[in-house]
Amino acid sequence: MHDLSAAPQTDLSAYTTLRLGGPPGDLTVATETDQLVASVRNAASILLLAGGSNVVIGDGGFDGPVVLIRTRGIREVEPSVLRVAAGEPWDDFVSYAVENGYSGLECLSGIPGSAGATPIQNVGAYGAEVAHTIVAVHAYDRKSDTVRAMTPEECGFAYRASVFKHNDRYVVLEVDFRLERSDESAPIRYAELARNLGVEAGDRVPLRQARDTVLKLRAGKGMVLDPDDRDTWSVGSFFTNPVVSAAEWASLGLEAPHWPAADGSVKIPAAWLIENAGFPKGFAGDGVSISTKHTLALTNRGTGTTSALLDLARTVRDGVRDKFGVELHPEPVLVNCAI
Numbered sequence: 311m312h313d314l315s316a317a318p319q320t321d322l323s324a325y326t327t328l329r330l331g332g333p334p335g336d337l338t339v340a341t342e343t344d345q346l347v348a349s350v351r352n353a354a355s356i357l358l359l360a361g362g363s364n365v366v367i368g369d370g371g372f373d374g375p376v377v378l379i380r381t382r383g384i385r386e387v388e389p390s391v392l393r394v395a396a397g398e399p400w401d402d403f404v405s406y407a408v409e410n411g412y413s414g415l416e417c418l419s420g421i422p423g424s425a426g427a428t429p430i431q432n433v434g435a436y437g438a439e440v441a442h443t444i445v446a447v448h449a450y451d452r453k454s455d456t457v458r459a460m461t462p463e464e465c466g467f468a469y470r471a472s473v474f475k476h477n478d479r480y481v482v483l484e485v486d487f488r489l490e491r492s493d494e495s496a497p498i499r500y501a502e503l504a505r506n507l508g509v510e511a512g513d514r515v516p517l518r519q520a521r522d523t524v525l526k527l528r529a530g531k532g533m534v535l536d537p538d539d540r541d542t543w544s545v546g547s548f549f550t551n552p553v554v555s556a557a558e559w560a561s562l563g564l565e566a567p568h569w570p571a572a573d574g575s576v577k578i579p580a581a582w583l584i585e586n587a588g589f590p591k592g593f594a595g596d597g598v599s600i601s602t603k604h605t606l607a608l609t610n611r612g613t614g615t616t617s618a619l620l621d622l623a624r625t626v627r628d629g630v631r632d633k634f635g636v637e638l639h640p641e642p643v644l645v646n647c648a649i
């Protein structure tokens with residue numbers, strides 16, 4: 311995450327992985343949980359920012375209080391349950407788990423941002439998602455002015471969604487993960503990862519091997535932050551994979567790859583739709599482009615603006631709709647902007 315040892319910046323672009331966003335109102339850095347609660351209590355509208363890796367902020371910025379979440383700490387609260395502070399960088403936590411023989415997070419290696427933001431969109435990759443291991447989310451409820459432990463059911467986890475997304479009622483303070491004490495990974499679910507590990511789906515491999523392989527795969531797709539690589543100046547995937555009902559899928563008559571999703575619905579890879587609608591890797595807008603390594607990532611090449619990024623997003627979304635009749639939806643949270 312961005313270094314805050316320097317004086318707070320006057321432009322929110324300093325705190326987003328897209329390096330986009332305009333001026334903030336009051337900027338507070340919360341390094342303690344109590345301070346985090348105090349800074350959001352009684353505020354009418356507030357922007358919480360942690361790693362800034364899943365937000366697109368309008369060029370006009372945010373005309374209200376902005377709280378940068380920088381709380382830290384990892385501790386075992388009962389056997390095999392690790393409690394992590396919201397501001398802890400997610401990948402530091404994954405690395406801690408792997409190095410200390412806790413299994414279950416290794417396939418989520420290399421995802422940018424904070425631990426506290428992972429429940430927001432039920433962060434997932436390579437066949438794993440945080441909903442598999444979260445047992446409680448300790449949240450400050452702005453409506454009731456209380457802190458409480460929310461169960462996974464209350465969190466409403468779904469594909470890149472939860473009760474927390476697009477909802478400023480809750481502030482995640484700490485998250486509890488129940489992991490397995492083992493030097494072996496959770497069963498490998500994702501075909502590409504299994505292939506790269508040289509194992510069958512369902513097999514387990516040493517924790518470090520799983521982590522290293524995921525990191526290598528992600529880096530090849532520009533999905534690990536690298537300040538020198540503009541393909542990583544993104545929010546990761548800009549669009550979620552569309553999920554359509556079985557009837558809709560049948561009526562679309564698409565010859566596209568797809569896989570089964572919940573309740574008989576069908577998930578279609580957004581990357582395939584984008585490429586086949588005529589938007590290849592590197593497809594450029596004004597100072598922005600589709601990543602040269604991954605069709606789903608929209609990137610700032612250094613001279614971009616949020617407005618140009620959203621123009622590109624609209625072009626891609628509309629092109630996919632015109633060609634295939636499928637609607638793409640943005641994965642990140644859009645702040646003071648829209649597509």
Ligand SMILES: Cc1cc2nc3c(=O)[nH]c(=O)nc-3n(C[C@H](O)[C@H](O)[C@H](O)COP(=O)(O)OP(=O)(O)OC[C@H]3O[C@@H](n4cnc5c(N)ncnc54)[C@H](O)[C@@H]3O)c2cc1C
Nearest residue numbers: 358360361362363364423424426427433434435482545546
């Ligand atoms: C290169 C790259 C690769 C990525 N790969 C993946 C991936 O594989 N899988 C995946 O799921 N995501 C991925 N992402 C998206 C992103 O990293 C995750 O969504 C991450 O969890 C966001 O964390 P953050 O701390 O940066 O959140 P921020 O961007 O700071 O915030 C995101 C949203 O959560 C809210 N929020 C943040 N912290 C809290 C809190 N403590 N309490 C309440 N609300 C909060 C913010 O207000 C905002 O609405 C990727 C992003 C990038 C740039």
